[in-house]
Amino acid sequence: MEDEKVIETFGLSKIYPNQTAVNKLSFSVKEGEVFGFLGPNGAGKSTTLLMLLGLCQPSGGSARVCGLDPVRSAREVKRQVGYLPENVGFYQDMDAVQSLEYIADLNGMERNEAKKKTDEVLNLVGLSEDRSKKVGIYSRGMKQRLGIAEVLLKDPKVMFLDEPTLGLDPEGASKLTDLIKSLNKERKISVLISSHHLEQVQKISHSVGIMIKGQMVASGSIDNLAKEKFGVDDKEYALEEIYMKYFQEV
């Protein structure tokens, strides 16, 4: 694995009038890896993602995404980063193709190129059959896959996935996880994934970061974290055990 870093933060903070959402966060994600971004609800994960995209101004510290400063060159960052928000929304009366074409349009793609890319990503996420159905009647799993398709449309270097498996049935969730894994492997897309499905995160992540109350309490590969908490051991720990251990300590 190369040691290029796609994401790096230096003391990144976000302070709201009556609450510190992100507190001097420093972590990095290497190129080509899947980084599991863990933490309880309200730990500041989404806020961190928004700051990395330049959608919200940090109160302190700085960040680098693909070597760019998201505050100064937000548009460039957004060109390279695909973001799938938590509970992504769609225009109910458009079909999958129209939704994708709108995104392509916003990315400034040519009409022919957009058509080609649309076919390609629909195939990739397995929605070719339902391409002309209105998004309003899509199931949750299909919507999430369409969301990923929209992210893939612009050939991102990095994907930010905020709770992509939230509310999916076990089969749908594991399918989606497999998809993310294969995208990382075959297309060399770095992935920053925040999720509560620890098993699945363990399955695909190269390293994880645990964020609690705005602070990164631990980050590194799962094996390293296990060693740190449980001492040198040959036994393979489930991510859940490690996570709970950290959680109890704070």
Add this chain to the structure above:
Amino acid sequence: MQGVSAVYRKELSDHFSSYRFVILFALIAMVSFITSYMAGIHLKESLHGVAKPTFVFLMLFNTTGALFSMVQFVAFFGPLIGIVLGFDAINRERGDGTLIKIVSQPIYRDSVINGKFLAGVTTISIMLVSIVLVISGIGLILLGVVPGVEEVWRLFIYVLISIFYISFWLGLAILFSIFFRSIATSALAAVALWIFLSFFVSLGASVLADVIAPVDTQEAVNTEAAINNIRVRQFISLFSPMSLYTNASATIIDPMRKTADSLVLMGPMEKISAGRFENPLPLGQSIVVVYPYIVILISLTLVCFAISYMVFMIQEIRT
């Protein structure tokens, strides 16, 4: 620009395929046809036997046939078009979770609001121009007069003023849709402001004028007091976009009117002299008369849009 045109195209196609546009357009078209038809019939009768009537064509728009003229109708219901096209522009997307998706694409954030505003203005323009053209067509058949160059110019300026007037309300509705998270709240707030500015300001103006510059009806007529009273009333009613618009459009569409002020303000001699010279004002002079109103109307529209722009740029978008 790439972002603006993408949003613009999408919004425009949304407007034209939405039921609310179809209903609104049908309603306005119907009312306009009926009023101008009434005006046409009325005109035909009153022009019978007149040797050389002038500006007959424009009368289609400003003659109060049975109920109200086309100009009055637009002054009255125009705001509703703007409000309906804009009241859920931003907060619907926010609620659906699509706004965050759009702004996380490589576009400037202002493209979203620019595209939406421009699409609204285009929709309004298409609506107004087509209605004016259809009414003109009906007029041609009904009256058998062809509009002169000046009349076409006047109509053109009138349409332009109307577009700005309705765009003001569109901008206001978009501002409310940025401000209020709930669609119902922004719709109600916009309609409430419309009713307040259009109807209550002119009512309140006369009440306030009586307080500030009272006219004692018991005493002999004091001209100065009466004029003061009217001045105050007119000043206050300038806060209503509807009276601004009425003042601006009336003189443009009716060349026989020589002032944007109401006739009440004129002294008896002025009235006599105005009556003696029953000649139409040249276009240039009409424009000079209404120029200040047009400027205020345009600047109101721009200020309104600028505020929405600023609020939207600093607002945090999370969903």
